[in-house]
Amino acid sequence: MNLAAAVGLLACTLVVAASAGTLPLVPTYTCDPAACKPSENCQCATYVSPLPQEEMPQFVLYTHDDAIMPEITDAIKETVGDRTNPNGCTIPLTWFTIKYGTEPNCNLVKQLWREGHEIALHTRDHVRLDAPLTNEQKDQMKSVKSWLNETCGIPLEHMVGMRDPFLVNNPDTREVQHEMGLLYDSTINEHWTNDGLWPTSANGSARLLPYTMDSGIPQICNAVMDGVCEQSERYPGLWEVPVWVLQTSKYPMDAYAMDPGGDVYALLKVNFDAEKMYEGQPRGFPFGDFDLADVMLPEDDDMDIPSGSDEEQEEDLQTESGFSNVLVVDNLPAVPAEKYDKLTAILTKIFGGSGRIREGGLFHPQDEATKRSKGYAFVEYENAEQARAAQFVAHIWEVRTGRRLRTFDGPQEEYAVGALARPDGGMKWPAFRWGGGGGGAPTYLAHMKRNAISVYEAPEMGMLDKRSVKMEDVQDWEWSPSTSEAALCAYQAEQGNLPARVVIMRLPEREELRQKNLFSVAGIKLTWHPQGDYLAVQVDKWTKTKKSTNTNFELFSMREKDIPIDMLELPNKGEKILQFAWEPRGSRFALLHGDGGRPSAPLPLRQQSLLILAACPPPFKTPHDRFFQLIWRPRPPSQLPEERQREIVKNLRKYSKRYEEEDEALLAQADTEFVGERERQLTEWRSWLASKQAYAQEREQFARAQLGERAAAHDRFTVKAVEVSVVLDVKEEKMAA
Structure with missing residues (x-):
């Protein structure tokens, strides 16, 4: 209120x-x-x-x-x-x-x-x-x-x-x-x-x-x-x-x-x-026998649990649901024996809020030799519903109607696979990605899981064909931004003697449009062209010694027949790729590569229809102290059809001449307005001056009447300007021969 x-x-x-x-x-x-x-x-x-x-x-x-x-x-x-x-x-x-x-x-x-x-x-x-x-x-x-x-x-x-x-x-x-x-x-x-x-x-x-x-x-x-x-x-x-x-x-x-x-x-x-509280006052709060000390940490002892005021913020406790009614709690502080009972009591209070823990259902293991806690615990609730309160859950909603379309739940480890798995066991986002939907095509939502990608079709969010797309050891994937069809690319890691694999698939047909086998792969990065015309696959490969990597690019031309693939290598294979970016609209991209604080850009290279622009001589150069980042303003797409755009490019001279004439007309108009304003001001000045002539004549007549002969004598004087030269000083100096 x-x-x-x-x-x-x-x-x-x-x-x-x-x-x-x-x-x-x-x-x-x-x-x-x-x-x-x-x-x-x-x-x-x-x-x-x-x-x-x-x-x-x-x-x-x-x-x-x-x-x-x-x-x-x-x-x-x-x-x-x-x-x-x-x-x-x-x-x-x-x-x-x-x-x-x-x-x-x-x-x-x-x-x-x-x-x-x-x-x-x-x-x-x-x-x-x-x-x-x-x-x-x-x-x-x-x-x-x-x-x-x-x-x-x-x-x-x-x-x-x-x-x-x-x-x-x-x-x-x-x-x-x-x-x-x-x-x-x-x-x-x-x-x-x-x-x-x-x-x-x-x-x-x-x-x-x-x-x-x-x-x-x-x-x-x-x-x-x-x-x-x-x-x-x-x-x-x-x-x-x-x-x-x-x-x-x-x-x-x-x-x-x-x-x-x-x-x-x-x-x-x-x-x-x-x-x-007085009887005429609103009811107070039922503090009762509740003692805040029961859930407070000991004074001057945070038991290694970081607070929100610490300079180096650490993540909150990460909880993951296992199966049935058991909860696995990771990333707990490892505390010595004298703090073990207090931390266990705190955990009991925290996780007891989600449901009733079975007798002896909180297992907080210790190292037998040091008696320090091991940094994790298992919590067993009375039923699966209570344990599910701490599970990973994601809901898909229809905003206009408020209807919940689908719920994704289960252990977080089912979703944190491949490139989505963080080093601490958590999950990177976005794990759920939208694709398709252009030109009346269906819209899809997909997520990756172990050895498969699950695709759901909007608006009902049912799984496509009621089965996931099987991909052994899939590590990463991306939707094509193309508006003409729904396609995705995925990267599958090497398995034994089987090579790594990059595959492009069209949905809903599940048709493989193109695939590329790769060997000795240390890492893959997938980057689609903004309109889906090309796909750049950055491949980091192990050298023979397995101590370093080299990088090359596999470039897929999606609009050409059979989707040809071109390979691009840097002149110095050992340099690291720091950044890759496609031109917003066009067939060019830029690379930033090098080591540490001295990145460089490659010389212009042409790979069929692709041109690397990063090192082209700039038209101008502006120094800036502590320069860190540059971001271009997005260029909005043209509202004209492609045929009209081509016609304008073809007849650019004609249009240029027309616009130059319009510019000249505007300048002439501006000049005319300027001259007109000058004339107006001059006319205004002359009018003002003329209005003062009568006053000036009256002043002169008055002066003559008052001064008499003295005024007439003044008329006989003539004022002349003369120049007089005066030598102030003469100094002689001997010049060297």
């Missing part, structure tokens, strides 16, 4: 009697519930709900302050996960937003609003709002709303709440909020005490609920953060949603309004224990 919705709920449900002396509020606060009615958007301050505790809804107002950025929204959404409210709705947040940092992410802001989240205000640049407010501070409060509306598209009427940065509040900030027509503020801290020193809430289990400021503010505003409240403040219709401070004792100096430290679990238990 977001804050705006919560305020609306309270306005409809809170009907209580609250008067001076009945609540532990500031003595000057009085409110008449007969005059202040929720039905009229007015609510007296109270900490007592009109509903019995068992009927009062338990809700959390989830808020976030400052900039909206992808990394923040992703992290917050992870805390929510797939949870929903009791009515089935997703869990919304209130995002108190600033412009600074949010500016590049307007699309994300609008997406959050469309998903039902509340966008609220937090000033433009997150500035302190100390009183008295300057015009700039007031603009900071107001302009963020107009920016969110004009730039991010959030409707003005949907932005109804505000939280002041740093929780600094005063009468000036509330006056501006009231002028803006906001529904609520959520800035003032609400703490508790039971000794009368700060009379606001009675104790930790009786907290002040949201109220309107029609009758003033019943809180002590400066107990925790920088706040100021005055007895004369009245803001009809403006709600205050107090920020409940987390306290470890009855004194506000032991309180946290933000960024709590120390034992956070104990802090939450002190403030929200269900057994201590």
Whole structure:
């Protein structure tokens, strides 16, 4: 529930009697519930709900302050996960937003609003709002709303709440909020005490609920953060949603309004224990006898289990399902005997959450000599369904209908084969790859398994011909990107005296279009041309000594009859291939090869219709310090048919002449416009000058009338410019012969 919705709920449900002396509020606060009615958007301050505790809804107002950025929204959404409210709705947040940092992410802001989240205000640049407010501070409060509306598209009427940065509040900030027509503020801290020193809430289990400021503010505003409240403040219709401070004792100096430290679990238990909540408050959380220490690692001892703050991040524990009801857990820390029992207890708690482990069903083996754990364990559940909770599972969905089309599950090792197997036993992605679908052809999804490739046809996702494509010791495969047919290439490793094999197959016929046998293969890399016109197979072959490798390319021309294969070798066979890339549209490719930090590119070579471009003399050269990477902008495909493109190339001179004439006409037009502008300015100047002639004549006549003969004598003088040469110095120097 977001804050705006919560305020609306309270306005409809809170009907209580609250008067001076009945609540532990500031003595000057009085409110008449007969005059202040929720039905009229007015609510007296109270900490007592009109509903019995068992009927009062338990809700959390989830808020976030400052900039909206992808990394923040992703992290917050992870805390929510797939949870929903009791009515089935997703869990919304209130995002108190600033412009600074949010500016590049307007699309994300609008997406959050469309998903039902509340966008609220937090000033433009997150500035302190100390009183008295300057015009700039007031603009900071107001302009963020107009920016969110004009730039991010959030409707003005949907932005109804505000939280002041740093929780600094005063009468000036509330006056501006009231002028803006906001529904609520959520800035003032609400703490508790039971000794009368700060009379606001009675104790930790009786907290002040949201109220309107029609009758003033019943809180002590400066107990925790920088706040100021005055007895004369009245803001009809403006709600205050107090920020409940987390306290470890009855004194506000032991309180946290933000960024709590120390034992956070104990802090939450002190403030929200269900057994201590006041009967007029929502139900708390059932902490009961649960002790966090039962699942905590010993102090100053992480038992070699990496934390999220370590500089070198390590992967989480990898779990793989075996058969039936047994789970195999790998990549566990190998701990000494004194830590073995503690780690075993932690594993029992972790994996016991997926189901009930049979008695003695967790086997955590130790080395008999050193008594260190071996880094893996076996967990036996009561049934296969419980074990399957930790299995590898992949689902294929139809997005438009929400229908699940197929589920792939089973041990991860069934999918992590060949080039998809990581050194740690995990699986590389993408393991499932889409192909086909062009020109009305069927769309397929395929994955590799041991000695076979399984292909499924959309939209029903049934296995093609109800059987996998058999390929002994298949190591890798790739779909052709061609839109005219569905074809894939696959690499099968050597087996004994049988050679390695690269095969190209057309589906659904399962027809082998071409195959190539290879010997002494150390590795294969498959690279399709972007349009599927060619296939480049990079082959790393062992030398006779088996201590090094040489590289060559097998180039398949897919559009030619019988798919001919050309072999390409580098001048220096021992150099390593660092990168290979096809031209986006065309028949050329580029190679980057060499050793270590000094890669080189080959000289231009022609292999029938294929040309290596990497070392062609560049038309220009631009030095850049610390140059690391260059990426070309993709060239979109032409919208013209091929015949039209060929016709344009053939008549390029004619088109060039036409466009040159158009360019010249544009330049001439620009010149005409420039000359016309000059003429306009000159005419304007002459008009202005003519308008001043009469004034100049009047000035001259006035001067003559005032000066008389002296003015006439001035006319007899003649001004001439003369040049005078003066020798300043003469110096003689003897010149060398």
